[in-house]
Amino acid sequence: MQKDANPSISGGYKLADLINLETHEVKMRALSDPLLYEIEMERIFAKTWILLGHETEIPNKGDFVTRDLGSDSVIVTRDREGEIHVSLNVCPHRGMKISTLDAGNTNVHQCIYHGWAFKPNGDFIGSPIEKECMHGKMMSKEELGLKKARVGLYGGLIFATWSIDGPSLEEFFGDAKYYFDTLFLRTAGGLELLGPPQRFRLRANWKSACEQSAADGFHTLTLHRWLAEIGPYAKKPDAEGKGGDLSPEMYGSEVWTDHGHAMRCIELDRKIQRITGKDPSLMSDKEKLTALPPPGITKEMLPEMFERYDEGQLKLMAWRPPQVGGFFPNGLFTFIYLPQPDGTVVGAMALHSYVPKGPDKLEFVNYIFAEKDTPPALKARMLRLSIQMLGTSGLVEQDDSDTWPHQTNAAKGAMGKDITLKYQALFEQGAPAGWPGPGHVGDGFTKDDTQWAWWKYWYELMSATN
Ligand code: FES
Ligand SMILES: [Fe+2]
Numbered sequence: 001m002q003k004d005a006n007p008s009i010s011g012g013y014k015l016a017d018l019i020n021l022e023t024h025e026v027k028m029r030a031l032s033d034p035l036l037y038e039i040e041m042e043r044i045f046a047k048t049w050i051l052l053g054h055e056t057e058i059p060n061k062g063d064f065v066t067r068d069l070g071s072d073s074v075i076v077t078r079d080r081e082g083e084i085h086v087s088l089n090v091c092p093h094r095g096m097k098i099s100t101l102d103a104g105n106t107n108v109h110q111c112i113y114h115g116w117a118f119k120p121n122g123d124f125i126g127s128p129i130e131k132e133c134m135h136g137k138m139m140s141k142e143e144l145g146l147k148k149a150r151v152g153l154y155g156g157l158i159f160a161t162w163s164i165d166g167p168s169l170e171e172f173f174g175d176a177k178y179y180f181d182t183l184f185l186r187t188a189g190g191l192e193l194l195g196p197p198q199r200f201r202l203r204a205n206w207k208s209a210c211e212q213s214a215a216d217g218f219h220t221l222t223l224h225r226w227l228a229e230i231g232p233y234a235k236k237p238d239a240e241g242k243g244g245d246l247s248p249e250m251y252g253s254e255v256w257t258d259h260g261h262a263m264r265c266i267e268l269d270r271k272i273q274r275i276t277g278k279d280p281s282l283m284s285d286k287e288k289l290t291a292l293p294p295p296g297i298t299k300e301m302l303p304e305m306f307e308r309y310d311e312g313q314l315k316l317m318a319w320r321p322p323q324v325g326g327f328f329p330n331g332l333f334t335f336i337y338l339p340q341p342d343g344t345v346v347g348a349m350a351l352h353s354y355v356p357k358g359p360d361k362l363e364f365v366n367y368i369f370a371e372k373d374t375p376p377a378l379k380a381r382m383l384r385l386s387i388q389m390l391g392t393s394g395l396v397e398q399d400d401s402d403t404w405p406h407q408t409n410a411a412k413g414a415m416g417k418d419i420t421l422k423y424q425a426l427f428e429q430g431a432p433a434g435w436p437g438p439g440h441v442g443d444g445f446t447k448d449d450t451q452w453a454w455w456k457y458w459y460e461l462m463s464a465t466n
Contacts, residue, residue, distance in 0.1 A: 003043070005463045009035045019459050024452050025420035031205040031411035037359040044329050044461050045070025049152055049159040049172050051331040051353050052076050054193045054367060055084060056156060057103070062120060065103045068355045068363070069149060069160055075099050075109065076158060077120035084153065086160040087122035087146035093135070098146070103196070122146035155184030156191050157351075175439035176261035179322045182313050183335050186297060186305050189372035191349075194383045198366040198392040204404035205411065206330055206356035207458075209364070211421070212400065213326035213354070214262040214454035217250050217446025218425075223399045231395070232338045250446045252320045253432060255439045260457030262450035263325025263333075265316070268292060271337060271345060285311075288318035295335050295347015296374045296382055312436030325450075328457055330354045334390055346378075348386040352397075360408050364401065366391055423452035 006016045010033045018027045018036075030036060052067045053076060064077040066089055073089035075098065089098050096113040108125065110117040115128040116135065124144040127134035135144060149160040152169030159169055166172075173180060184191060202209075212219065220227070227233050228244030249266060256262040268288070269280040276283070276291045283291070290302060294317060297305055306314065316322075324334050332352040337345050349370065355363040368386040370379045389396050410416040427442025427449050435441055442449050 003465045005465050007039055007462075009033050009039070015039070015459075015462055019455065020420070021456075021459075024423040024448070026423075026455055027417065028407075028411040028419045028421065029417040030421075031208055031408050032359060032417065034359045037205075037356070039462060041071040041356070043464065044458070045356065046072075046162045047166065047461065048163070048329060049161045049169050050329070051327060051351070052086065052158045052160055053197070054156050054191065054369075055153065055158055056191070056193045056372075057196065058084070060105065062105045062107045063103075064099065064105070064109075064120065066099050066101065068357075069162070070356070073097060074149060074160065075122075075146075076160075077109075079120040080107065083121070084151055084158060085121045086149040086151050086158070087118070088149070090147070091116060092124075092144050092146065093127075116144075118146050122148045154180070157184065172259055173257075173261065174259050175257045175437075176255070176259070176263070176327075178313070178437045178439075179255060179263055179265075179316070179325075182309065182317050183322060183333065185308060186294060187301060187308075187371050187373055188304065191369045192372040194368045194370055194379060194386075198368075198387075199363055200392045201357065201361060201363050202401050202405055203360055204362050204401070204408045205360055206354050206362045208404035208407045209332075209352075209354040209362060209400070210326065210330050211451050211454055212404075213330075213332035213352070214256075214260065214328075215254055215264045215325050215446075215450035217254075217264055218448075219400075219403075221246050221250065223403065224396055226395070232340070232389075247445075251444065252446075253435065254427070254442045254446060254450050255322070255325075255437065256450040256453035257439050258453075258457065260328030260454045261326060262453060263322040264446060264450075265320035266323045267320050268318070268337070271339070275343075275345070285314045285318040289314065292337065292345060294321065295337060295349050296370045296378065297347075298375060298378065301371070301373060315434070315436050326454065328454060330356070336389075338385055338389070346381050346385055348382055348389055350386050350390040352390075360412075362404075364392060364397070366394075366397075423448040423455065426452075 006014045018030045050069050057065055058078045061080050064075055066075055074086050075089050077085050091098050091111040093116050096111050098109050098111050108117050117125040122145050124141045149162055150164050152159040228246040234244040252266040254264050272280045272288050272292050323336050326332050330353055335349045337347055339345050351367040353365045357363050370382050425448045427447045429443040431441035432443040
């Protein structure tokens, strides 16, 4: 059925009233409208690829976790053949939730209501008392399985979509894949999740977190100012009593794509100069990567990593690696380099997914990673630092999660609803000379283009008629 390109939302408004494509503004009511939320669940979350977890969470046959694919609970399983499946967690008999657990291991998912049973791949096994044929004779067993989503695996990350004939995961990543590859495919052993994801709920609209995840740099300077005052980027006060300054961290390149994926690629030259005492412009890419390897990579692991990338990607990783960014619609990655008091730099790698739980609620899910081959002592340091900084109790995320509920509340006010979010600070320089990667690229101090690209794709999906 053809969808309405400009659907009605609350208060007599239409979708198109929310966004001004000329002035780069979005009306705050977009963060609180319950009707809009329903449309988002159908047109975005039931349509695009959504991050559900990592395959190291379900390493053994029969392992499963339950997650949310938009507004639906799904079971993410590994079958006897080792294949990963994602099925709707709703019993086709009378709609009971099949699995009420967060995680477990079983080769038979049996509904607790009337006992219908399903394989890990969602196929219907049968109902109790076979000879009485409790499921009737009107439908075949093939017709009584769980509804199956399409699964996409990338670097061990599990994505799924209800769009069976839509773009592949690779097509959905588009130009972002070149950059994601430098984060998620560094070793043959691949990434490993360091324990089950942390979760907490916030009274905030999912978009307040997600538009920030599309590489908002400006907020770092104020909301996370402590990072430069007492945190890992702090410096001893200079002669004028000035302490650390985060603004140098805001220079680099920002990349955005037509599918709303975005990232900040932050310059490493200053860190490399501090560690080596050398001028980075006189060093080769491999020398720079040896001086400051990516998070979780040791010098011993570097030869393997060098083999896996072309010259352009190694240049990017040595110069301006992607460090913070978002998977449209609701994922964030943060692969950062944290200076330590002993002069070393330790990486932290985390993914967040901001799972919508209603127009003014979201679940913050935090996945912490290291390479499988990272030595245990370094893994332990990375885990500790990730929890301190990026976890649900992490200092950075306590700052961020303070603002989202306030924005969501403000978006409910009679006046606040019509205040606009503004994305008007734009790059004036394109990709810097020698930039190796694709996509839209801005050079210089952080700007709003990445977040505006996020909203533009949001609007494209919300107004799509197919
Ligand atoms: S609702 Fe699941 S068996 Fe009846
Ligand atoms: Fe932040």
